[in-house]
Amino acid sequence: MTHPWRFDGFPGRVLWVDLTAGTCEARDIPHEWCIQHMGGKALATKLLVEWDTTDYEAATANQHPITGRMDAASHPSTPLLFMTGPYQGTKVGSSGRAVVVTRSPLTECYIDTYIGGNIGHDLRKAGWDGLFITGASESWVRLEINDASATLHPADDLVGKTTWEVEQALDDLGECLSIGPAGENGIRIASPLTAGRRAAGRGGTGASFGFKRLKAFTVKASKEAAAAMRYAEEFSMADAIKEQRKEMGKRRKYGDPFYAFGTSRGPIYAAENGRMPTANYTSTDAQIPDLSALKVGGGAGGQTAEAVAGGASAVTVVSAMDTHELSGEHWHESLPDAKQSGCCAPCPIACEAADRPTVDGVKMRGRPVHVNRVDRPEYETLAMLGANLGIGSSLDVMDGNDAANRLGIDTISGGAALSFMCEAAQRGWLPEGWADHFHARLTSGPTERATSCRGRLAFPNCRRSPLHLLAHATPGTALCLAP
Incomplete structure (x- = not known):
């Protein structure tokens, strides 16, 4: 018609x-x-x-x-x-x-x-x-x-x-x-x-x-x-499109980092402005606290969560993450063969980047792409699968992002669910035996454990097991763990 x-x-x-x-x-x-x-x-x-x-x-x-x-x-x-x-x-x-x-x-x-x-x-x-x-x-x-x-x-x-x-x-x-x-x-x-x-x-x-x-x-x-097909641009947008591309060309020429790194430079800005989710949002400036001090019931040198909320002494900072290592800049420094790989049509920014170990492999979308091609993560993924889990390397996050993409898991909700369970394990809130499924210390680099859990999230075969709860995200998990 x-x-x-x-x-x-x-x-x-x-x-x-x-x-x-x-x-x-x-x-x-x-x-x-x-x-x-x-x-x-x-x-x-x-x-x-x-x-x-x-x-x-x-x-x-x-x-x-x-x-x-x-x-x-x-x-x-x-x-x-x-x-x-x-x-x-x-x-x-x-x-x-x-x-x-x-x-x-x-x-x-x-x-x-x-x-x-x-x-x-x-x-x-x-x-x-x-x-x-x-x-x-x-x-x-x-x-x-x-x-x-x-x-x-x-x-x-x-x-x-x-x-x-x-x-x-x-x-x-x-x-x-x-x-x-x-x-x-x-x-x-x-x-x-x-x-x-x-x-x-x-x-x-x-x-x-x-x-x-x-x-x-x-x-x-x-x-x-x-x-x-006929589009609005054919009679009203042609000049505006030319101006837009001209302006973006100037920004690229003068080295606007967004054109080279996209959103992956975000961790640096987020940490500087107190907006970087760290260790399940127990910190927002890439400073990892000692969460054992927050364990309910207190203990030697500890205090209850209620006491902390009421203004108890500050929690000891165990380590500080280097947000540069979590950024896209570090990713490119570590993978010198990685190149900008395209854009979402018809975006002139072209901020995508990927590492291709070889030029051989499967042909997808009209160009050769290795089956093990891995893409530079975006800011949200670097934050939620990185700092939010106590993982400080963009290369480690890259592996998790690749696994999540292949399995079809949201990296934001997935990272939030994993960090929630890690903190719950450290605070002693999990039923007996469940803590074995998770790294009890966010401060000791839980990359290996987090990667294992990410893969299993897509195949939760035991109802009301830790991974089954996580697969249905943080709110459902919290409801089941509540007394």
């Missing part, structure tokens, strides 16, 4: 996917909705309000496996939306973000979580504003989008594969978004990923894909389909 108003930058349709029925169809979006709700989160919310037919009275019959609360997020008819913004598919810089909107498996509330890479741009170029996914398949499936056509295919052969392995298997089908083992197992801190490293990280939306048994979707846009 031809829309005379698509000069506003909207194709004016979404792909409606009913996984229960196994069908895909195009649905037109009323013009006024697109104009009043300018794409992305706003348009997704409007579609939820108008099109969500979930009977949430019935949905409350499902119970969260840890908390026992209502669990509407896992209800088959709970919608899962993947939406693009109004500038997706254009040359407007830094517009390469799409959004996943649904009911969060982690919080049971509305969640909008954003993802980079190229998949949002290709979806728009193929002629879609987004996906509206409902129902749940009886078996694992994948969705294949090729311009205006969309089909569901069996995906049993992809079950158990990491996000990297799925992308390699589906490389010929265009851009890919997939979940790893964490999402398959309904882990409430799971994330879907694209391009091997770009995650819709927050709210556990990887579990939403898992509840629906949708392992992945791919998008391929032909040149003909892209050429048929």
Whole structure:
């Protein structure tokens, strides 16, 4: 259908996917909705309000496996939306973000979580504003989008594969978004990923894909389909885009560190301004305290948590982290062969960087990428899988980030959950025997233990075990540990 108003930058349709029925169809979006709700989160919310037919009275019959609360997020008819913004598919810089909107498996509330890479741009170029996914398949499936056509295919052969392995298997089908083992197992801190490293990280939306048994979707846009689209930039944005790129070129020329290091230089700034989460937020300036002094009940030389809150003597600082070693600058110093590796379309900043041990290996996204390629972590990951766990090296964090990406685990919630349990172990709050699962001292470099736990978070096979609780994040864990 031809829309005379698509000069506003909207194709004016979404792909409606009913996984229960196994069908895909195009649905037109009323013009006024697109104009009043300018794409992305706003348009997704409007579609939820108008099109969500979930009977949430019935949905409350499902119970969260840890908390026992209502669990509407896992209800088959709970919608899962993947939406693009109004500038997706254009040359407007830094517009390469799409959004996943649904009911969060982690919080049971509305969640909008954003993802980079190229998949949002290709979806728009193929002629879609987004996906509206409902129902749940009886078996694992994948969705294949090729311009205006969309089909569901069996995906049993992809079950158990990491996000990297799925992308390699589906490389010929265009851009890919997939979940790893964490999402398959309904882990409430799971994330879907694209391009091997770009995650819709927050709210556990990887579990939403898992509840629906949708392992992945791919998008391929032909040149003909892209050429048929008309965008706002063609008559109003060309000059602005030129000015934007000119300004960014000046900043790059004069050595703005953001262009070289992206957000990975953040640990230095965060520590200087008292905002660096350290040892489960017991400190915010990269100073690691002696948490044993905070053990409930006190002890020789110790004090209760209540006493500390009331102004007792300061806790001894055991060690101070070198935030330079945790930063992207140190990462590049340690890996001299690492290079800037691209950007989210069509961002001119290009702050990605990766270390590739060899030039041989698997071909992904049109360029050779080694299967063991590892990417420079972003600030949030350096903070939550680094200083927050008492780990002070960007190289150690890099390994954890790579494992989390492959398994499909949110590095922010994952780091928070691990640090919470480490502190609980040190304070003596864990049931007998549980402390053996965790490093009891955050101050002695828990890299090895944290890495082991991260991998096992995606496969929690014992209910109410420490790792099963952590897999459902900090709030559920705290509820179960409370007296």
